[in-house]
Amino acid sequence: MIQLQGLTKRYGSFTAVDALDLDVPAGELFGFLGPNGAGKTTTLRMIAGILRPSSGTVRIGGIDVNANPTAAKAKLGYIPDRPFIYEKLSGAEFLRFVAGLYSQEGATVERRMDELLALFDLSEWKHELVESYSHGMRQKLIIASAFLHRPEVIVVDEPMVGLDPKAARILKDLFREYTRRGHTILMSTHTLEIAEDVCDRIAIIQGGRIRASGTVDELMASAAALGQHGLESYFLQLTGERAARELVEVLDA
Amino acid sequence: MPEAVADAPLPAPTLAHVLSPKLRTVRNRSRATESQRGAAWRWVLLVVIGAAFWAGVILVLVRLLRYFKNTPEIGALLAGKLLGLVFLSFFAILLLSNIITALSSYFLARDLDMLASAPVDWLTLYGAKLIETLVHSSWMVVLMAVPILAAYGYVYEGGVSFVLLALGTMLPYLIIPAAVGAALTLLLVNIFPARRTRDLLSVVTLLAVGALVVLFRLLRPEQLARPEGLRSLVDFIALLRTPTSPFLPSDWVQRAIMSALTDRLDVLPLYLLWSTAAAAVVLGAILHRALYAGGFSKAQESAQQWARSGALPRLGRMALAPLGTLRRELVCKEVRVFFRDTTQWSQLILLAVLVVVYVFNVKFLPLRGQGIGFMLVNIVPFLNLGLSGFVLASIAARFIFPSVSVEGRTLWLLKSSPLPMRELLWSKYWTGTLPLLGLALLIVGVTDALLQVSPFIYAVSVFSIMFLTFAVAGMALGLGAIFPRYESESAAQIPTSFGGLVFMLSSAVLIGAVVLLEARPVYSYLSQEAFGTVADPTDMVIGFALALAVCLAGTFVPLTVAVRRLDRLEL
Numbered sequence: 055m056i057q058l059q060g061l062t063k064r065y066g067s068f069t070a071v072d073a074l075d076l077d078v079p080a081g082e083l084f085g086f087l088g089p090n091g092a093g094k095t096t097t098l099r100m101i102a103g104i105l106r107p108s109s110g111t112v113r114i115g116g117i118d119v120n121a122n123p124t125a126a127k128a129k130l131g132y133i134p135d136r137p138f139i140y141e142k143l144s145g146a147e148f149l150r151f152v153a154g155l156y157s158q159e160g161a162t163v164e165r166r167m168d169e170l171l172a173l174f175d176l177s178e179w180k181h182e183l184v185e186s187y188s189h190g191m192r193q194k195l196i197i198a199s200a201f202l203h204r205p206e207v208i209v210v211d212e213p214m215v216g217l218d219p220k221a222a223r224i225l226k227d228l229f230r231e232y233t234r235r236g237h238t239i240l241m242s243t244h245t246l247e248i249a250e251d252v253c254d255r256i257a258i259i260q261g262g263r264i265r266a267s268g269t270v271d272e273l274m275a276s277a278a279a280l281g282q283h284g285l286e287s288y289f290l291q292l293t294g295e296r297a298a299r300e301l302v303e304v305l306d307a
Numbered sequence: 308m309p310e311a312v313a314d315a316p317l318p319a320p321t322l323a324h325v326l327s328p329k330l331r332t333v334r335n336r337s338r339a340t341e342s343q344r345g346a347a348w349r350w351v352l353l354v355v356i357g358a359a360f361w362a363g364v365i366l367v368l369v370r371l372l373r374y375f376k377n378t379p380e381i382g383a384l385l386a387g388k389l390l391g392l393v394f395l396s397f398f399a400i401l402l403l404s405n406i407i408t409a410l411s412s413y414f415l416a417r418d419l420d421m422l423a424s425a426p427v428d429w430l431t432l433y434g435a436k437l438i439e440t441l442v443h444s445s446w447m448v449v450l451m452a453v454p455i456l457a458a459y460g461y462v463y464e465g466g467v468s469f470v471l472l473a474l475g476t477m478l479p480y481l482i483i484p485a486a487v488g489a490a491l492t493l494l495l496v497n498i499f500p501a502r503r504t505r506d507l508l509s510v511v512t513l514l515a516v517g518a519l520v521v522l523f524r525l526l527r528p529e530q531l532a533r534p535e536g537l538r539s540l541v542d543f544i545a546l547l548r549t550p551t552s553p554f555l556p557s558d559w560v561q562r563a564i565m566s567a568l569t570d571r572l573d574v575l576p577l578y579l580l581w582s583t584a585a586a587a588v589v590l591g592a593i594l595h596r597a598l599y600a601g602g603f604s605k606a607q608e609s610a611q612q613w614a615r616s617g618a619l620p621r622l623g624r625m626a627l628a629p630l631g632t633l634r635r636e637l638v639c640k641e642v643r644v645f646f647r648d649t650t651q652w653s654q655l656i657l658l659a660v661l662v663v664v665y666v667f668n669v670k671f672l673p674l675r676g677q678g679i680g681f682m683l684v685n686i687v688p689f690l691n692l693g694l695s696g697f698v699l700a701s702i703a704a705r706f707i708f709p710s711v712s713v714e715g716r717t718l719w720l721l722k723s724s725p726l727p728m729r730e731l732l733w734s735k736y737w738t739g740t741l742p743l744l745g746l747a748l749l750i751v752g753v754t755d756a757l758l759q760v761s762p763f764i765y766a767v768s769v770f771s772i773m774f775l776t777f778a779v780a781g782m783a784l785g786l787g788a789i790f791p792r793y794e795s796e797s798a799a800q801i802p803t804s805f806g807g808l809v810f811m812l813s814s815a816v817l818i819g820a821v822v823l824l825e826a827r828p829v830y831s832y833l834s835q836e837a838f839g840t841v842a843d844p845t846d847m848v849i850g851f852a853l854a855l856a857v858c859l860a861g862t863f864v865p866l867t868v869a870v871r872r873l874d875r876l877e878l
Contacts, residue, residue: 102723105877124725132723138716142647143640154636155724183647199720 055080055207055238056101060110063096063262070096072262073110078240078255080206083233085253086242089293093262094242095135098211101240102132114207128156131200133210137192141185145176145195148184149202156203163202170198173228174221190216197225201232208232210241214248226252246286258292265292320427325435328418349805356812361454368458376462386459387565393455394557397448398484403515404444405488406495410511412439413489413599414496414606423603433595437588441485447803452477456564463568472567475577476560479584483556486587490594496602556580633726637734641710651706651798658702662746666753688760689829692768693822695750696775699743700814703783707739708810709801710784711869715793718878728873732784732866740780747776763832767825771854775821778861779814785865786810789872817861824854 056078063071071093078084086094099105101112103119103126112119117126139148146167153163171177174194184192193216200208213229214222229239229252243249249256250270257267266273270285277288371389375382413419413436422432456477460469495511552558559576566573623642627635645651711732714721721731751772755765790806801807828850831842 099719099878102719104719104722106875124727127723127725130723132719134719139720140640140644140717142644147640147643151636151640152720152724154632155721155726157632159632159636 055082055115056084056209056240057113057116058097058101058110059113061097061100061107061112062109063093063100063105064108070262071100071107074262074264076257076264076267078238080238081233081236082254083229083239083241083252085249085256086240086259087244087246087249087256087289088242088259089244092259092293094244094259095211096262097259098132098209098240098242101209102130103127104132129206131203131205131208133197133200133208133213135211135215137189137196137216139184139192139196142183144181144183145171145187146180148195149199152199153202158203166202166204167198170201173224174198190218190221193217194221201228204237206237208237208239210239212243213241214243214245246289250285258289260293320431322431322434322438325422325427325431326438329439353805353808356808357450361457364451364454365458365461368455369462372458372462383565383569386463387561387569390455390459390564391552391558391561394480394560395552395555397452398480398555398557401444401448401481401484402488403511405440405485406492406511408440408444409436409485409489409492410496412436412443413492414603419603429596429599430592433592433599437485437489437591440489441481444485444488445481449477449481459564459568465568469567472564472572476563476580479580480556480560482584483580483587486584486591490587490591493591493594493598493602496606497598499605556583633730634734637726637731638738641735641738644713645706648798658705662698662750666750666757685760685764685833688755688758688764688768689825690822691754691758692751692771692775693818695747695754695772696779696818696821697815698750699747699772699776700779700783700811700818702746703739703743703779703814704802704807704810707735707743707780707783708787708807709792709795709798710735710739711788711873712791712793712795712801713798715791715795718793718876722876722878728876729870732788732870732873736780736784736866739784740777743780744773744776747772761836764829767829771821771825774855774858775818778817778858781862782813782817782865783810785867785869786813788869789865817857820857821854824850824857826850 056076058074058076061071061074061076062069074093074097076084086097088094096105100107101114101119103112103123106120112126114126115129117129119126140151143151149167149170150159150163153159153167168177171180174197176191176194176198179187179191184195187195197210197213200210213225217225226248229241233239233254241253253270255267255269256273257264258273259265266276266288268276273285273288277283277285280288280291282288282291372386375386375389378385456473459465460473465472556579559579562573563576563580566576620639624635624639627638630638721728748769751768755768760768786806786809787801790804790809792801792804792806795801795804802810828842828847831840831846834840835842
């Protein structure tokens with residue numbers, strides 16, 4: 055459902071994403087795991103059609119995002135990590151506007167809007183302007199907007215940031231149920247527990263390259279083969295164990 | 308847990324330290340601009356425009372002041388009066404600008420959360436924000452004042468000491484409205500209910516309208532323009548000698564400068580300027596200490612405004628239904644965001660007043676009576692077309708030019724959706740153009756009716772202003788997308804950017820070109836009507852066709868480039 059081929063993004067001499075190849079089939083929840091600055095957000099933004107790749111291709115449901123952006127994006131829902139939305143629209147107006155961007159309207163949209171708002175405890179805030187929403191509420195509203203038009207693919211950047219435990223739990227359940235119904239989700243996170251908890255497959259990304267990928271069990275097996283106990287030590291080994299060790303030295307200094 | 312050891316208190320951040328991010332931002336932005344393609348041309352363009360503007364002001368003023376200087380008795384008085392009027396207008400602009408800027412810098416700026424939570428001394432915060440407010444509000448006035456003062460210094464041979472005097476008077480003159488503006492904003496924020504703080508601007512605008520009327524009465528321009536209405540020259544000199552506004556800093560600046568240039572420096576106005584500036588800053592600081600914490604806290608409270616779903620929005624949605632879901636939602640969003648943003652719609656009040664003032668000025672033009680021929684009555688409305696064009700361009704700069712930039716933080720949504728950028732731009736175009744067109748037709752229609760022009764001129768004016776509106780709106784939106792300011796904190800800052808300047812210049816060129824191209828056919832027609840000469844139809848067709856072509860190019864070229872830019876835009 056999501057195919058990346060040789061996906062590369064360069065900013066001058068700096069390569070943020072380096073010849074990434076990836077194939078996420080329909081019905082899978084795939085996790086990008088990596089430290090800050092690893093290239094996760096850049097990759098996701100290229101998939102969402104916000105950034106243009108320096109080279110390589112992104113296909114959503116077989117459609118090239120850069121060659122045929124309108125058709126590819128119609129299959130996509132994108133949830134950014136920073137919830138910037140129109141401050142002067144109410145929650146309901148914002149959702150209606152997003153539905154309109156996908157040329158959807160009418161009773162079905164209204165019903166689905168109410169369901170999603172209720173799911174995230176936003177029903178009471180439906181007619182209030184977004185400027186009075188908290189960070190977490192804005193994040194929930196954006197998540198609701200991404201599910202509104204039932205996209206085949208959802209690309210989500212750090213979904214749990216700013217959410218309360220209840221909303222985080224609801225979101226995990228929602229993600230699992232959504233993929234069980236044949237949809238595809240690609241999410242990025244730097245939290246190991248979340249990746250272990252919800253993802254079918256995980257790719258560990260560092261320096262714009264995939265260092266390891268597979269199911270949690272497969273990654274555990276690879277870790278064990280290298281003498282590491284658990285995903286965390288494996289992750290640290292792949293992404294910069296030295297830094298974690300230096301921490302102790304810094305604190306003791 | 309071990310007992311906490313009391314550390315020596317850390318030194319509080321200094322004023323320079325609190326201001327340093329702003330200075331670094333300016334430096335980094337100019338460095339970033341330098342590394343962009345075509346940066347050198349931008350600077351050349353800016354320097355050329357700036358130099359041409361200053362040279363123009365200096366040349367006109369030097370001519371006028373030389374004429375005054377050679378007029379015995381009243382020459383120096385007239386020069387002083389003129390300086391007083393200029394500085395009085397500047398003072399009104401400065402006060403209004405400082406009130407608006409202070410609201411943003413003291414209460415709504417993004418760095419305030421960090422500063423409020425850091426151990427920054429109240430006086431440091433007051434000083435840093437006062438300097439920030441002063442610089443943001445005053446730079447345009449300073450750019451205007453430099454050539455004016457230079458012309459005075461040159462004509463009256465002020466020498467090097469005049470430069471020092473000008474600096475010594477200008478500094479307190481700028482500090483006073485900044486301190487007073489900041490204090491007024493502080494009081495207003497505290498008086499206003501917390502949830503309406505952001506609506507303050509509408510009140511400020513209404514105050515500004517009031518101030519405009521008062522200022523107009525203070526200036527009493529009709530008396531100066533009609534000296535023959537006074538009984539004698541003695542009365543006229545007496546009028547000139549009377550200070551326009553003896554309690555305002557503008558008058559003190561005028562008295563200090565003119566006394567030094569024409570006779571001997573009168574130090575009283577200088578004392579008044581500096582002591583008032585010092586008093587304003589001290590009183591402002593006292594007020595800040597007493598009221599700022601409460602006011603800031605109130606300003607942070609949520610607006611909690613409920614979106615009304617009355618009959619009007621429903622009717623609007625029904626009326627827009629033929630456009631289809633996507634376009635209707637885009638237009639609805641534009642309208643909602645505009646009318647819920649006080650910083651945007653409150654400018655409409657000021658605009659309405661300006662339009663009324665403009666129409667009334669046309670109404671009182673002395674175009675009737677003996678010696679006023681058919682030609683003049685019809686040429687003036689034709690030139691009125693150019694002026695109306697400039698009025699429309701400045702409105703478009705305020706409302707249409709920032710339209711793409713204000714999407715900055717939400718572009719992720721539009722770019723990741725299947726919305727073609729062409730649709731976005733054209734929706735914005737029509738949402739901005741139709742009200743502008745209504746206004747344009749109203750201005751030209753009413754002024755032409757008041758002037759009782761011939762049907763031909765009426766038709767030329769109406770069609771020309773229509774196509775000019777299309778072109779001006781196209782250039783505003785297109786250049787706004789080509790030179791965007793996505794990081795701007797408010798829409799009001801965007802028109803004063805480099806792109807805004809480019810837009811105003813391009814509009815001036817476009818309007819000038821249209822007026823010039825139509826001048827020949829209009830002159831041919833008027834000569835035929837007035838003197839019976841035969842007009843060449845080919846001349847008329849070519850003139851009007853070229854004007855139309857210029858307007859169409861002005862509409863489509865910037866929009867096409869803008870669509871391409873937005874398609875290629877990376878966030």
